[in-house]
Amino acid sequence: MGSSLILFSDDSSYSSVGVWLSIGALSAHEGIIIISVSLSGRRQDFPSLPLTFSLLIYLSSFKFAIYNGCKFDSSIHSHCDETAGTHILWKQLGRWDQSYWLHIVIRPIVSMASQFIREWSGIQQFPLATQEKLLELLGRLKEKKKDRLTILVMGKGGVGKSSTVNSIIGERAVTVSAFQSEAPRPTMVSRERSGFTLNVIDTPGIVEGGYINNQALDIIKRFLLNKTIDVLLYVDRLDAYRVDSLDGKIVKAISNSFGQEIWHRAILVLTHAQLSPPDCLSYDEFLARRSEALLKVVHLGARFKKKDIQKFSIPVGLVENSSRCNKNEKDEKILPNGTAWIPSIVETITKVALTESTGILVDQKLIDGPNPDDRGKLFIPLILAFQYFFVLQPLQRSIKNDVKNEVKSKWE
């Protein structure tokens, strides 16, 4: 699983720093480390307070974030603010009477860390027209009592997922590199604006060299445990000319991991939208054929029935993340067909988020999938009855008949 439980008894000696350093080195390679700090309530342990703070500073240099254990202590405001890297779960052991001052010291730190969801300052660097439209859409969401939105971004590698996240957030929240592979772990970027929280989860590409990268998929599943997803952005390039079985495999992998219902809340995002289409096709024609080809594969992979296709038609969003994107008079980034794409995609996201009341909660049951032992359970009594009446009884009868009809030999 990649989680290790380390019990540390603080004795305020500096040798324990060595223990922490080795833990820090280990945690760089592990998934989750649960560090339980049990401190005795003796007054002379007060000197361990500087140790705790120096530990916090040291760990933050490794880009660890304080992950608030929502389910362990519901009194702490349940926000999860994670940046790239390993997550450390602070867990308080139950010896409340002895570690009384732990509450005084650690809880404020944790709650401060948890409330530290950054202000969505990126929204201000958008042109005024875009800002207005975005705030209007946020207002619409809040009217319907939705004050947080969690968006999951998935797709192949190198299509523009991280760039899209950066464009929507309005700042360089996720590292983008034209040539390196993506970050091996998912990152969640949270921004807050007038009471509304936007969480965007950027994932590594789940295709690696022609195969589905099951390791990356596992890491994503573990990351998403107990999170609720409102919208799935399935990202691909607009300027790709072939759709093949690999795309089908990706869609199937997503369906197998998160259930088919996730596709009812999905948006197909096509990047590199500022393309000059190939000769003899207009932009709109090319767009129509490209989205048709991709949607066909998505419907196949997600096993949509005909009525599902009409009911849950997956919208298509166009995105152009380059800074050389054309702009209109109001200085908004526009597509070749004239639409300003940032408000357009946020509007599509809003629409999808408002279609159904609750998002998809990624719990262990969803990830594990249906229990294979339950499959066809109902047939067991029927099969037993069939075996009894149609196999067992005839056999017994024919044995008895044979016994009766047997010719008795002379020596009996």
Add this chain to the structure above:
Amino acid sequence: MLTVRFRRSTLGRMRLSPKLGSMAREWTGIQQFPLATQTKLLELLGKLKEKERDSLTILVMGKGGVGKSSTVNSILGERAVAVSAFQSDVPRPVMVSRERSGFTLNIIDTPGIVEGGYVNDQALDLIKRFLLNKTIDVLLYVDRLDAYRVDNLDRQIVKAITESFGKEMWHKGVVVLTHAQLTPPDCLSYDEFFARRSEALLKVVNSGVRFKKREIKGHSIPVVLVENSSRCNKNDSDEKILPNGTAWIPSIVETITKVATNESKSILVDQKLIDGPNANDRGKLFIPLILAFQYFFVVKRVQNWIADDIKKEPKSPWE
């Protein structure tokens, strides 16, 4: 009026009704190029003829959907091969031959050898059968300039080509990057992006072919840029140019010419090359050595031990 020209090698596979594409038509497409391009192309053809070469066979390979057929059409100047933005590639390899003042240009367009994340062995087989007894002067390995990841799949394609046609094919190889008229991602200039993309791709090619270090230094594979769209920018002479100003049609033909006339030999694709080295020949030289070893060190010893045991055996009373 069709000028039909049969080369000696085509007599071997002549059928009763030869396909139209295998007859060398007049290279009329050259006339629809702007004058400056035409001049340069004819100059390059002249150079080839000086070196006693009157025909050139180019093999175009790569993944699907990268622009192989479009590149062939651009070089020939006409719609010789069907191109479709959404359907799969040509199902079979197609050879397009054009003739100009005694010089024959053959370009072989192939289907993409990658299908859904795997190397399509069936397509590779078709290509091998098509190329039997043809001589390849230049291999064009085509990929897109505007792709941002190079992964194991590219290495597998390169390996498949190497296994099918041998390492020497890459000494006549040219890497062609299509969609060259791109706006590079932010914070990278066009030349920087091009340099990094070609570096990444060449690294994969070198590792897939398993070139040794000295081979890489000696024969570095050239990389050329191509922009097949009709919206390609043009300069004052009306030639199609890349964002860095070069007219790319003469540029790619010049690179092809250079590679065709370099010191490596052209590759004749015969049955032996396709079958690969005979697996039975491997380590044949060791057989007499192993036999000698077995005789002297194993057989003799065991015989000696048996003889010793017989000698030492105590005679039983009933003998």
